[in-house]
Amino acid sequence: MVKEELYITVPSVFRCPISLDVMKSPVSLCTGVTYDRSSIQKWLESGHDTCPATMQVLPSKDFIPNLTLHRLINLWIQSSTLRPGSNSPRLLPATPPAISEVQAKLLMEKVEREGCVDSLSKVAEFVSCCEENRKFVARFDGFVEVIAGVLKRKCVEIKALETAVRILDLILSENGVTEGLNKLILKSNQESKFLSAIVLILQHGSLNSKIKSVRVLDSLALDSESKRRISDSQDLISILLQLLKTNNNESLNDAVTSILTTISITRSVRSRLIENGIVEIPSNSLTEKSLKLLATLSTCSEGRSAISSEPKCAAAIVEKLLKLSKTGTEDAVTVLWSTCCLNKEEKVKEAVVKGNGVTKILVIMQREGEGNVKMMCRDLVKALRAVCKDWCLGSYETKTTHIRPC
Template sequence: MVRDDLCITVPSLFRCPISLDVMKSPVSLCTGVTYDRSSIQRWLDNGNNTCPATMQILQTKDFVPNRTLQRLIQIWSDSVRHRVDSPESPLSTESVDRRDQLIVAITDFESGSENQFDSLVKIVRFAKDSEENCVFLAKTEGFVCVLVSFLDNVDGGVERSVELLEQVVIALDLVLCKIENRESILKSKKENESKSILDSLLLVLQQGSCESKIASVRVLKFIAVDAESKLLVAEKEGLLSELLNQITPKKDQNLMENALSCLVAISTPKRNKAKLVHLGAVKVFSNLLTASPSLCVSVTEKVLKLLETVSSTKEGRSEICEAPSCVVAIVNKVLKVSTVATEHAVTILWSVCYLFRDQKAQEAVTKANGLTKILLLMQSNCSPQVRQMSVDLLKIFRVNSKSCLSSYDTKTTHIMPF
């Protein structure tokens, strides 16, 4: 029994054009019009061969279940039932109305109607309003799949496609973090479908607004949850290069930080590390550290993390060693940014100076007063791993140039391990 104070408005799309009741089993004729199965079956059984709504002659009397509409009707019905059964609805009347309107908007978007773009804008606006709304969308069965399918199947003019893609990517970004299943979007896709999705994300990175670019790299990071997906992303022509383009000093810091986070997620496979080095990533990271002294802590940490990642490869170490300014910039971040940044910086210096034994890198560390910083670091509350790497570094410099250490006249020299 419905409470007297609860007014329920049924979206017109949920009503059968014949019975005007909410459809229980919506099916679509060849004309594209949807009816409740029992109503249209009676119409056809009475000998009619036309579509009741359009009066077009039916080429076939077959009909197909409209699963999308049935799912949306079910979501709406569950919402109504909850409001009727609850003594006090947890949602305001305004919230209820907005969710009903949202379901209509989702239906319009999924059906590809003329109002598709406007419907998508409404969905994005709804998601931005609150965390609760994002959760609601994430739990709307099939909604994420519809958004992903749209990335895989874009039509129309380029301008219109980019405009639509931006909204789709923003919507995806808002709901992906709320879904429980974190399996990669690409995992269940065929190879050509995966490429189309990456094509769409790349297009947004190239032509989108700052907001949609941030959403695009966040979606890419969500995608890159396993080795297979990371390789697929890295192998997409132009994608890694475009990500590197987003972390130049003049870019928005929020965009830079998200692009760096995405690169950190993608860069773990050895093949991807090599590709980053080949694309000139070391130079990009070096320029960021040297040209932007006012970088925020999180951006600096991520840049150093990526340099540490590529320094685990021979190619990466070679590139770092060939750029003394890069080594100097790394030394300058020790003990100046954060504990995390210091750990990354020391690991890089250990790789190029101790493991790789590069003379140019060792000279650059010495000129940048790196020995002093290493000694000070050993007196700090650093981790055992960092302390051991510092010991290794001091041994290298002692062997190569005793005079370097003898010039360091301070009471802290007693910590030297030899």
């Protein structure tokens, strides 16, 4: 027979503000705040001259035993104890936040001083607990700076870098975090150290860490200057391309494709990606993220030529054409329009017609309102007219409300 375990709730006043454990020897500072003796001694002996809870400077580091609270705690413990031979009750864990503000300050100091995995892991565990905790640390003065600082240090072990990235990834959606990180890293001329840490994770980190590091990097590319600073890292671009070529994890590939699309704002970056065979990769496994990248590449002549010369690309796009979101559809039509109407590639036109692309383009044209997508679809129909043998497109009226062959 399984014995039931009993739990009791600890009154918050009985917990030490630093350790969150029930106080064994409560003592009060001159500020009136009570702590467990061992916890406050460690705080003061480490060189602090402030009250951890209020951060007031202490005119005196002396403390006195809080005898009244000590008696209350002892009475509470005695009344909570079961009869001899029974199971002892367990204390309920502290409700979130699982660490106090004082503990957070101590952890931050330790992370800033040592960057150790143990302290970072405690922070990561706390942050991953719930939304309340994420908001707590995002508002915590200096928190983001300390975690970002780990990624700008030299000779930090990979596990610490991975944990720091995990923490940042968890709080990216909190108000002001990405802007703060952007200013701390990409606007402070320290991006080379940060990007070196990201490269190290991409080379030697776990799969999840690689995904998170790319997501963090992508979130920091808020403006053209930030994108340029990221794209200037030759090692980073090479590793991202290598990951796309050798990795078959969809989440990682989507993250990598997204950041490559984000930083492809200059012709030189796009040219470099094209020279390294970027067009061949999404042709084998087309996703909406890779369609966005292809649409970006198709804005330059080298990109259009590369897409046109890849035989699988147009066929893969046509096959997905009616299965995409509105944004994905726009990107797909943009790529087909760029290759068929701007480059006028006959092989691409043939691939589109062969995949029943004309019908699909007509369907898209009919369901779209007036706009760029509809205009590109009209141009595509005209460009494909000569190739299509089975449809009498010469008399097709693009303003009709029904699709039917003549």
